[in-house]
Each structure stands twice: as structure tokens, then as C-alpha cells.
Amino acid sequence: MEHVAALTAQLLETDRTVGARRAAPAALRAVASVASVASVDSDIAGRPHRRGTGAGRGTGAAERSALMELFQVAAWILFDAERHGTSRRLARRALALASTLPRESGSVELLVLSVLCLQEEHLGRPAESLRISSSVLAGEHPSARVAAIFHVREARARARLRQRRRALRSLAAARELLADGPSERDPSWTWWFDRSELDGHHGLALAALGDLDGAASFLYEATAARGAPAYRSLFPAELASVLARAGAWRETDTLLSSLVGSVPDIGSVRALNALARTARTIEGGPRVPRALRDASGHLGETLRKERAR
Numbered sequence: 001m002e003h004v005a006a007l008t009a010q011l012l013e014t015d016r017t018v019g020a021r022r023a024a025p026a027a028l029r030a031v032a033s034v035a036s037v038a039s040v041d042s043d044i045a046g047r048p049h050r051r052g053t054g055a056g057r058g059t060g061a062a063e064r065s066a067l068m069e070l071f072q073v074a075a076w077i078l079f080d081a082e083r084h085g086t087s088r089r090l091a092r093r094a095l096a097l098a099s100t101l102p103r104e105s106g107s108v109e110l111l112v113l114s115v116l117c118l119q120e121e122h123l124g125r126p127a128e129s130l131r132i133s134s135s136v137l138a139g140e141h142p143s144a145r146v147a148a149i150f151h152v153r154e155a156r157a158r159a160r161l162r163q164r165r166r167a168l169r170s171l172a173a174a175r176e177l178l179a180d181g182p183s184e185r186d187p188s189w190t191w192w193f194d195r196s197e198l199d200g201h202h203g204l205a206l207a208a209l210g211d212l213d214g215a216a217s218f219l220y221e222a223t224a225a226r227g228a229p230a231y232r233s234l235f236p237a238e239l240a241s242v243l244a245r246a247g248a249w250r251e252t253d254t255l256l257s258s259l260v261g262s263v264p265d266i267g268s269v270r271a272l273n274a275l276a277r278t279a280r281t282i283e284g285g286p287r288v289p290r291a292l293r294d295a296s297g298h299l300g301e302t303l304r305k306e307r308a309r
Helices: 002-018 020-033 035-041 061-080 084-098 108-122 126-137 144-160 164-179 188-192 195-208 212-223 230-245 249-265 269-283 290-308
Strands: none
Touching: 002 020, 002 061, 002 230, 020 035, 020 061, 020 269, 061 084, 061 108, 084 108, 108 126, 108 144, 126 144, 144 164, 144 188, 144 195, 164 195, 195 212, 195 230, 212 230, 230 249, 230 269, 249 269, 249 290, 269 290
């Protein structure tokens, strides 16, 4: 399965450096290229299996683990590319393969679930997101960093459900766990969960709760980090949306002026959609300065050109 592992590594690097918009076609090709291998386990996707049972014996555990990781990475990329149907199907394939592996081999299953939590909230299904995150946190003692990730997912869902106190409690729990630093129990895939990631999601949770000033403060912190993976272009895009919602026109203008020129390089489709949402907010806003309306119009035109590419 060296070929599958190499495909996965290439996808991860492409997604990290240039983002899902450009990685998505490669992800689909990679999945198609392993179809003959994965088809041995094609029944897995539609049936529940007990962990470690006979499902998927057509390939060995190492092969199934490699396929699971490929499907997980492809599912993440297609989520950030806003191709949700295919993303969810691949996530289900990854989870089904995980169910055939010994638990110590299946930590990637938690990564799949963390993305599904994020996706459910993103698609306006916070109750389902909360169900998944709560089940993980109530499970078999996840490591500190994994628990922090799912507390953040829980907070995002509770914020969408207007459960302010519980959302803030979950965020505080995540921040406390992250402050403890990494542990030997943390899976290697948790590398991306750092303070900037937490600050970004803290800001998005506050935005969902209507605390736009607090949201902007955390999103400013999240955008200050250097060398971030490409998907984090979402945070400055969401900051622009928050500033526009708050009617902070001068700050919105300053931020958009720095973002418009980078639109062709933004790899996250979620980020592009957040910028489009910002443009609509400005268009319908009261007493918007002419310069900002012009900048917003230029942004909208640039986004349309990018979608046509």
C-alpha cells in the first residue's frame, strides 16, 4: 500500500500549501485510482460492523488503514471545497474501514468524526454535530488534545443552538486542555490544533452568539499566525464578515483591501464563500462609505471570475 500512502501524503501537502480548491481534483483522482482495491471492501460502506470482525478481510489491516487515511484526507479536502455529498460519502467509507481495525489502529476515526462535526455545523445541523462531539467526549477517555478538539466542536454547535453558557464552558475546557501542552497519548494528526486554531473557532462561536466585538478580537488573533495551512484563509475571510456585520466599515475596508488581491490564491472555498457573504452584507448595509462599496464591488467581480475558472 505504499502507493496509497504516497497519494495521501501528496494530497496533504497540496492541501496544506495551496488549499482544497486545487487539491479537490487530485483527491477525486486519487480515490478513483484505488477503486479496484477499495472495491474489495465495497460492502463495508453500507453496513454496520463490529470493530475487528470479518468485514473487509479482502485486504489486510495495513491496506485498510492506508485506504482509511486516504478517504479521510479526501473527505476533508472536499469538505473545504464545499463538495459535501462526496465528502460525506468518503467519510462514511473511512469510518466503515475504521470499524474493521483494532482500536489502537483507528485513531484516525476520531479525526473523521471531528470533520463530520464541523461539517454538520457548517451545513446548519448543529444538533447532529453536538450529538457526535458529545458521544466522543463521553467515550473512552480521548487524549487531552483530542478532547480539546471535540470541546471546540461542541462549543461551535452549542453556539449555533444559542446555548451561550454551555458554549463558553466548552471553549474554556478546550483552552485549559490546550494549555497543558502535547502528551504522548495525542495522535500525530492533532498537529494542526494550536492556539491559532482555537482562537479562530472561539471567534466563530462568539459570532454565532452575536458577540461581534468578541468574535473580531479572537479572529484577529487567529489571522496573525504565520506559516498557517492554506485552509486558515477562512479566518481572515470570516473576520471580514464579522466586521461587516458589526458595521465597522473602516476596519472592513482596511481588511478587504488586503484580501482582494489574494483571492486568486485562496485555496479554501469556504473562505471564498465567506468573502461573498461579506460583499452581500456590505451591499445591503446602511451608510456604507463609497470607497468600501467600490471595494466590495471589485471583490464580487473577482470572486465571480474565480468561480468561472
